[in-house]
Amino acid sequence: MKLEINHLTKAFGGLKAIDDVSLAFPSGSLSAVIGPNGAGKSTFFNLISGAFAADAGEVLLEGQDIVGLSKAQRTRLGIGRAFQVASCFPTMTVAENLMAAVTAHVGRWGNLSRRFPPPGVRERAEEVMELVGLTKARDVTAAILSHGDQKLLDIAIALALEPKVLLLDEPTAGMGPEERWRMIERVRGLWERRKLTLVFIEHDMDIVFQVASTIRVLCYGRVLAEGTPSDIRNNQAVIDAYLGTEAQAT
């Protein structure tokens, strides 16, 4: 699904965290959002997913303005997200995490008449585990999973809700170099298989330039630049504000 942002604005007190941002993410695109710390990247995701209410502007999902909708409604329409700090249900096993997510997604979270999980839910959870490669950890409690697997589980929970647009806030945060690449390859695989519109925030420029087809650069809440990796690499404003000498060297 196509995601289009028009003149989105959000201020915290006097600080404009997102200042008149307009961006379009075509259906099935794979884009990265980059920018220095405090540029407003996570706020941008929070506004799209409904965690924060926008002060002004539109968020159009396939042409429909969703800016007034709740988190739950946006999730239902197909906006999924994973968090910078892996966000799952720590006392539950991997399977229970996903079954609980699927149960909520099929609208059964308030069901009192039967035992958990409702029929069909287990199978859907198994599918998602297979997809992200967590099947072996099925019965492991989420709290004791490795950091990387917790990040995967976070993404898996988002996938269990059958998103059309998936927002990943630093999927490789806190990982070593090799693990980062494994993770991002997995993410790319998911994007291909599920035909997602995928947007991710990333700090590792090697990953960004190699994986993303389009890159958006945020700086002080504004769009500094957007374009293909080679456009961005040679954009003087981006180099000055963010990439510095590092990118010129590569």
Add this chain to the structure above:
Amino acid sequence: MKDRPAALRDTAIAAIALIVVLAIPLLHRSPAFEDFIIRLSAMALFATSLNLLVGNTGMVSFGHGMFYGFSAYAFALTMQMTDLSLPVAAVLAIAITTFASLCVGAICVRLSTDYFAFITLAVQMLFYSVIISWQSLTGGDQGLRGGIPRREIFGFELSSQLHLYQFCAVVAVLGLLALRHISQSPFGQTLRMIRDNETRASFVGVVLWRARLWAFTIAGAFAGLGGVLAALFVSGAYPELADWPNSGQAIFAVMLGGINSFLGPVVGAAILLALNDVVNRFTEYYGLVLGIVILAFALGLRRGVLDFLRLAWPKGVK
């Protein structure tokens, strides 16, 4: 596939427990023991319903006693002022209590954890003051006197201790079974999601306030069921049933027995009642002994009995 045996197992455990409890008076009559079980029935429902909030959902309510007391008064007053039969009056009392907890919950559940705890306590104190002041209806601090008339249900005469014992045991086991079912349902799992990570829960589509309000209302209803048993036992109702130390007792029961085990609060309630009976025989400083026991649990085991056993023997203990 795996669901059916689990449900069957719960029912089987409940049935065995009930048979054992019902068989004991046939072998040996002990008024003290029967008294204990009657009080335990009320307390177990009260504490387990609280744990639906505390353990399952992570909502610490300090005012749960208000629904226990409310229901006791509603039931006793209905019996005294109308000609309704006992089961009808009991159902009516629980229905009114459920509605009351829905109303209180509607005010409380949107608040964050700390303020939620405070406001439940505040509403309880308000409610307690009403009981104390509205003397013409409630008898004020003397409690509701005059006894409960027509104490019979389906031919069982509940003024007989044995019959009251049997009645309470059956009601408590059925009530606990229903609570168990709720905690094992998709809704119960939703409550655990909220406890674990409410942000994530809201992002998978759970409407947090609605889930919390449901939990609060259900917990109030089952506290109300316990309150009816308490009213039958004391043959009336006392303001102490709705006072905050009584809410504290339920919290103690939950903490002593184990917050993460379904039967934890039942075990905790039993420990608390037994302690009360034994200690009062030797000393008047019950509070001192209770405090020491709770400190021992908090600092020594660092969790309730059943949670501790479950950690020590991961397989075997439910």
